[in-house]
Amino acid sequence: MRKFEELNHYQIFGIPINASAFEIRQAYKETLSIYGNDSPISYSFFTEEESKEILDRVEEAFSTLIDQEKRELYDKMLVHDKKIDPSDLTKKKQKVPTPLFSSKTPSGAAISKTIKKRIKDKDLKKTKEAILSKDMISGDDLKQLRQTVGIKIEDLFEVTRITVSILEAIENDNFGTLPSTVYLKNFLKAYAKLFEVDPKKIIDGYLKNLNHIKGTS
Amino acid sequence: MAHIFAVGGGKGGTGKSFIAANLGVMLARQGKKVVLVDLDLGAPNLHTMMGLTNLKTGLSNFLNKSVKNLSLTSAPTKTPNLYIISSLRCSLEVGNLFYAQKQKIIRAIWQLPTDYVVLDLGAGTTYNTLDFFLASHQGLSVFTPEPTSIQNTVQFIKAVYLRKLKHILKQHAFATAVKEVGYESDDGVVRSPLDIVDSVMRSDPARAKLLQKELGKLRFKLILNQYRKHMDVTLGNKIEKVCNRHFYSQFQFLGNIAYNERVYESIIARKVFVAKYPYTPTSTDLKNVANKMTGRNVQAPTLKETNAKV
Ligand SMILES: Nc1ncnc2c1ncn2[C@@H]1O[C@H](COP(=O)(O)OP(=O)(O)O)[C@@H](O)[C@H]1O
Numbered sequence: 001m002r003k004f005e006e007l008n009h010y011q012i013f014g015i016p017i018n019a020s021a022f023e024i025r026q027a028y029k030e031t032l033s034i035y036g037n038d039s040p041i042s043y044s045f046f047t048e049e050e051s052k053e054i055l056d057r058v059e060e061a062f063s064t065l066i067d068q069e070k071r072e073l074y075d076k077m078l079v080h081d082k083k084i085d086p087s088d089l090t091k092k093k094q095k096v097p098t099p100l101f102s103s104k105t106p107s108g109a110a111i112s113k114t115i116k117k118r119i120k121d122k123d124l125k126k127t128k129e130a131i132l133s134k135d136m137i138s139g140d141d142l143k144q145l146r147q148t149v150g151i152k153i154e155d156l157f158e159v160t161r162i163t164v165s166i167l168e169a170i171e172n173d174n175f176g177t178l179p180s181t182v183y184l185k186n187f188l189k190a191y192a193k194l195f196e197v198d199p200k201k202i203i204d205g206y207l208k209n210l211n212h213i214k215g216t217s
Numbered sequence: 218m219a220h221i222f223a224v225g226g227g228k229g230g231t232g233k234s235f236i237a238a239n240l241g242v243m244l245a246r247q248g249k250k251v252v253l254v255d256l257d258l259g260a261p262n263l264h265t266m267m268g269l270t271n272l273k274t275g276l277s278n279f280l281n282k283s284v285k286n287l288s289l290t291s292a293p294t295k296t297p298n299l300y301i302i303s304s305l306r307c308s309l310e311v312g313n314l315f316y317a318q319k320q321k322i323i324r325a326i327w328q329l330p331t332d333y334v335v336l337d338l339g340a341g342t343t344y345n346t347l348d349f350f351l352a353s354h355q356g357l358s359v360f361t362p363e364p365t366s367i368q369n370t371v372q373f374i375k376a377v378y379l380r381k382l383k384h385i386l387k388q389h390a391f392a393t394a395v396k397e398v399g400y401e402s403d404d405g406v407v408r409s410p411l412d413i414v415d416s417v418m419r420s421d422p423a424r425a426k427l428l429q430k431e432l433g434k435l436r437f438k439l440i441l442n443q444y445r446k447h448m449d450v451t452l453g454n455k456i457e458k459v460c461n462r463h464f465y466s467q468f469q470f471l472g473n474i475a476y477n478e479r480v481y482e483s484i485i486a487r488k489v490f491v492a493k494y495p496y497t498p499t500s501t502d503l504k505n506v507a508n509k510m511t512g513r514n515v516q517a518p519t520l521k522e523t524n525a526k527v
Pocket residue numbers: 228229230231232233234235236340442443444474475476477478479480481484499
């Protein structure tokens with residue numbers, strides 16, 4: 001426990017010395033999701049006593065930092081003990097606060113939801129009609145759907161989990177790098193379903209166009 | 218010397234063999250020579266994950282001394298650059314290895330003429346498994362998101378950590394501390410090794426630094442397998458965080474690997490998954506993990522920096 005006991009209140013939450021009250025609350029919640037009584041992580045790592053000891057420290061850290069007066073006293077103590085540099089206290093805030101346990105890829109589920117909603121809310125009727133009236137459908141047509149909604153190719157990846165390189169190949173009709181037809185059909189289906197256009201028509205039109213390009217180049 | 222990855226983790230069925238096999242393919246596709254070694258001697262099935270059935274040679278030839286050079290017992294797989302040393306025929310005789318045999322295997326593995334070695338280990342925390350894990354440069358611990366699996370992985374990490382701790386204490390003759398390390402209860406469950414370092418710090422602060430330094434060389438990688446969409450994406454990061462906070466070794470979470478029903482189909486079809494289903498999130502995840510294992514941020518350690526010495 002020594003290693004944990006040596007952490008100061010800010011380190012317990014993994015937040016900067018000048019963190020805002022909002023950041024403190026956020027980090028507190030995150031920390032409880034690890035060390036709290038109903039967390040599978042805490043349950044696996046620590047004995048009951050250890051767990052209680054840790055939670056006591058977490059609570060103490062939170063109640064100190066969230067109380068302006070107590071926090072100032074605590075900061076003074078840290079400065080006095082040379083644990084922190086006094087200039088840290090007045091340092092300008094970073095533009096982007098770094099959350100404690102951000103995963104490398106932001107929560108896919110949340111992003112996926114917002115993107116789906118954006119597509120739903122957008123009136124795509126005209127664009128869709130224009131595309132479906134064509135005999136051959138190109139990657140550019142699909143791209144237009146996406147751009148009309150105003151989402152990035154990376155956003156599509158978040159929802160469909162089709163890799164960006166494949167999505168790019170699809171939108172550019174880059175048949176050299178496109179996957180085999182079986183997979184391609186699946187990807188086109190996912191693409192079409194997301195934008196709520198008839199998958200069959202998209203697949204047929206796209207493949208027809210692809211064969212056409214292949215034949216002429 | 219080859220760079221050695223060991224794939225372990227406390228629980229059976231989390232996907233250690235699946236991951237060893239598929240990471241082997243991904244590493245070989247990076248243009249490196251890779252040797253997979255099945256060290257789950259009691260229940261070998263790495264060859265099954267690779268879709269191989271008729272293996273003529275394997276570890277048993279090395280152990281019964283009919284082949285002197287371990288590399289000659291390797292067999293090619295369907296993937297270029299990828300070889301396998303199976304334990305197919307040794308299961309019954311050598312489920313429990315003698316100490317000398319274990320050391321012999323470890324030394325032979327270190328000398329394999331290849332770029333990478335991937336060791337597929339059995340479940341549990343027997344000394345054999347722990348020592349094979351410690352003989353690697355990077356130990357990969359595979360777990361799934363179920364509470365029991367997290368629990369077993371933590372037990373596994375603690376057991377490895379404790380074993381390493383004991384090695385260090387013995388090696389440097391921490392006489393007083395060694396007694397206190399008799400921390401395992403009768404049923405073999407590891408109690409908290411976290412406190413052992415603390416107790417050395419109290420009783421022998423001068424050498425606690427050395428202990429910390431040695432433990433700091435131990436590198437764990439964490440892989441969360443059979444990840445399903447609705448789950449907490451940050452679970453692995455959180456476990457990484459807790460490990461780094463409470464142990465003195467280095468932990469890195471390599472990523473989630475999506476659950477995919479077709480894993481079963483690929484095994485039945487005798488094809489390695491990433492070859493049969495390349496355009497799936499699972500295959501992409503495996504590729505990303507392989508890249509992280511060998512990426513620019515991972516420096517190739519020198520001989521001294523393996524997890525253990527023989
Ligand atoms: N990502 C995954 N998605 C679906 N099934 C998986 C996945 N990983 C492993 N499995 C299945 O779990 C079972 C156990 O995997 P295995 O690699 O043999 O585990 P271990 O070697 O850890 O005992 C296998 O039957 C395999 O099909």
